[in-house]
Amino acid sequence: MALQAGLDGYDLIGDVHGCGRTLVRLLEKLGYRDEDGVYRHPRRKVIFLGDLIDRGPNIRLAVSVAKRMVDAGEAQIVMGNHEYNALAYCLEAPSGHAREWLRDHNPRNNRIIARTLEQFHEYPLEWESYLAWFLTLPLCLELDGMRVVHACWDEPLVTRLLERYPDGRIDREFLVESTRHGSFAHRVMDRLTRGTQIPLPPGVEIRSGDGFTRRSFRTHFWCRNPGTYGDVVFQPDNLPHDLEDRPLSDAERERLSWYPETAPPLFIGHYWCRGVPALPRANIACLDYSAVKCGRLVAYRWDGEERLDADRFVWVRVTPESIAGFSDVTPRARGE
Template identity: 65%
Template sequence: MNEAPAAQGYDLIGDVHGCGATLAALLERLGYHQEDGVYRHSDRKVIFLGDLIDRGPRIRLAVSIARRMVEAGEAHMVLGNHEVNALAYCHRAPATSGHQWLRPHTPRHNRIVQATLTQYRDHPREWQQTLDWFLEIPLCLEFAGLRVVHACWDQALVDRLRARRADACIDLDFLAASMRSGTDEARILDRLTRGNHLVLPEGMDIHSEDGAIRRTARAHFWARHPRTWGDVIFQPDSLPASLEARELSEDELARLSHYAVDQPPLFVGHYWCEGVPALPAPNIACLDYSAVKFGRLVAYRWSGEATLSADNFVWVDVPQDEYARAMPWEIDFD
């Protein structure tokens, strides 16, 4: 279990994806105020659930706010799959691998990281420092009474990670090993930062709103006795109608992990929820509400409760002008 400084509570914040001005607004709504360039609260701390970067208009601002808070002891953070992707995209592969980069620079991978690289283009030293900082951020956190991971808490894989790295962080050797299919490193990174996936039946695919065509579907990990695909699929993109009632095979069921209702409260991001924040289970909160798609940037105010309450969600709607004009706090911050 991670050691944490005393705090009366934690404010857990979902996927920011470069909506830096909205992050500042949410922190202000939560009662945090800037002091010497750091957002602080008199008796609470923040936990960021990862995916600070990519897609949004103010990525540097989002990273600066979070990094300054973490380094000042006012916040904690776990890595999201987008931070992991950026690390792999920007580090060269071992010469023996036959590849130039750990994450190949394919058109799709280029598109995902483009906004981040563009916004750091004139700040190469800052970007390198940001990548170095990502390597100091753990994949998961466990404090007294709560757990935090970007996508999925799988106890067996968390135990394997901590057996290798007590701080639950990764290094470049771990990252390189994770690029080889079938390794422990690959299983750990994939499950903790990307969650459960089911491969769609032959001949089926999902057409996402962003234009991507997917051959897998994200599956959640809290259904007690799932029987069908509809029982476990957890993503905004609609499934083909014939899949909702399709029985899960024994092999598919074996691939899914399960987080029981008697385990400590767990906070995740990653899943592109929509609408009014709600709890998928009494002890699980997902805080990714599609901020970068003009959804909501969502926090949960946790004060030690074992049973979570939807009354503790706090959010800011992401305005269309997040992409257009600088906010006063952004100017002041810089």
């Protein structure tokens, strides 16, 4: 597939989550240079996979670096579930709605967005302008023979979304609709930015060290004929008991999505992977390697190849020192 003229390729960058300084280090490692406040490369462009905000020590820096690049035409970005959550959290529900805010201000949701609101506390107008920007971010991108989405490329839903919004950018009406369970907008936002999950059997929970309790587990979309939970689980937490071997029911299989081996290369973030970056399949790369939990901020240097190559991952390791002053760096905060 031919790239745009004058372009050697795209550098796709996974979930930054407020690791602004780490992002700058990664961009410099990739050969981007700061020119008048915008990181530029003579022959390459960046694509961010979403989730710039929440959890990290330098959220303002992360958003500012990314937005300046996007505004200057040096980068593109898709919306992550954290940008989506922030939009819903900060927008009052229309009158007649059952709730006050589009996303409830309950302890769990408060905690997920807390660091972002803290760091923008003194900069309310800046935060407002970023929220307005978040609403303009496309949910998915397809360009030059490759695809980008934050969590899951579900072809039927993407097709229907693009019929309604040809550039993948939603609006306030869609955002409001998406907070109603069962609506088309809810299915789109949930699947594209959060992926698929399977509920755990009654009485079974996954308890993370940070106090979050989960009653479902995250699943991937690249096993053609999955038989058991273990065939599709894709998350850092192990399944409790012997659930790896538990057969999937027909109803559970119905909940899953499937991305064919023959489809264009796809880049996703979202899944808190650990360790050395690896490819789940030759046409799928996940670039979220838990940067904000002292993992790696990962990029993939794509030059137009149809089969991806694990040698094209580039990363910066995040050490406790590199996010000094930030206490929440242990592998705990595992919200969404």
